[in-house]
Amino acid sequence: MAYGLGLVKGLKYTFTRAMKTVAGDFKHLGRRYDETLLRERQSVRGTGIFTVQYPEEKPAIPENFRFVPFLVYEPKLDANGKPVIDAQTGKEAINLERCTACGICSKVCPPQCIWIVRATTPEGKPKPKPAEFYIDIDVCMNCGFCAEFCPFDAIKMDHDYELANYERHISHIFDLKTLMKPATYHARIHPLDFKREEDDRKAKEAAKAAKK
Ligand code: SF4
Ligand code: SF4
Structure with a gap:
């Protein structure tokens, strides 16, 4: 050649x-x-x-795309069924936090990047909600185990991948305020998953009503 x-x-x-x-x-x-x-x-x-x-x-982005997780809350609705906006945060006001601080997500997280502190009553009794919730987004490997194992559909994988900035020691430890996103957002980015949750919930309610 x-x-x-x-x-x-x-x-x-x-x-x-x-x-x-x-x-x-x-x-x-x-x-x-x-x-x-x-x-x-x-x-x-x-x-x-x-x-x-x-x-x-x-x-x-496809629905099952996985990036750093977020916590889901049910938003407060007005008389017309529209979410009420919190004037202080500019976000939809919180009606109910789905997370019960059960700790399963932090146990199954392979790199152990979730920290949770359970809320307590003034008498010191545990409450089924987190007082603090942190995820180190630099350690998170986006595996989705936390979302898979959560029994309350309270933690979901986000689609927001543009998280780079010039400071990583404080701003990359996401706290409860940063992690909380309304169920309306979850429904928008995960329409099929949200529908499955709603169908499951309705089926459970119907089964309960039938028992009564
Ligand atoms: S598994 Fe779900 S309900 Fe339990 S602490 Fe994690 S996010 Fe909250
Ligand atoms: S996606 Fe995986 S690594 Fe990230 S917080 Fe959830 S379980 Fe941990």
């Missing part, structure tokens, strides 16, 4: 791929992140190289 022929062949392949990429970009101009098209372009049938121009462009 002539000396350098392999190199030429390799460059030809690279050049062809590059041209297919440019042709594909022109062909799909304006709808590169269309969900169906994205699946096609990233499959074995796709031609050229497809890269996401992050952060200007962000493809849709």
Whole structure:
């Protein structure tokens, strides 16, 4: 084989791929992140190289995407069934925290990055809610075990992956205030999971009513 022929062949392949990429970009101009098209372009049938121009462009995140967990609370609703906004926090006001501080999530967490302090009454009796709840997001490996094992659907995996900043010792230890997100947010990012929870809840209520 002539000396350098392999190199030429390799460059030809690279050049062809590059041209297919440019042709594909022109062909799909304006709808590169269309969900169906994205699946096609990233499959074995796709031609050229497809890269996401992050952060200007962000493809849709699938429901089961897992990033640092958050705690779910039921929001307060007004007379029309709409969430009431807390003037101080700007977030939906808390009606009920799902977390009972049972501690299962912290026990199953492989890198042990969850710390929980259970709330108590003035007499010192334990209350089924956390007084403090911390997750070290630099240690969290996003495995989702906490969400899998929580018996109260109180902890879920988030979709917010843009958490980088210039300080990691304080701001990367998420506390209760940071971790709390309303069930409406959970429903928005996990529509299928939320529906399953609602169906389970309704089925349990119906079974209870039938017993009575
Ligand atoms: S397992 Fe669920 S209910 Fe128990 S402490 Fe963790 S988040 Fe709270
Ligand atoms: S996602 Fe995994 S590593 Fe992160 S807090 Fe939950 S159990 Fe721990």
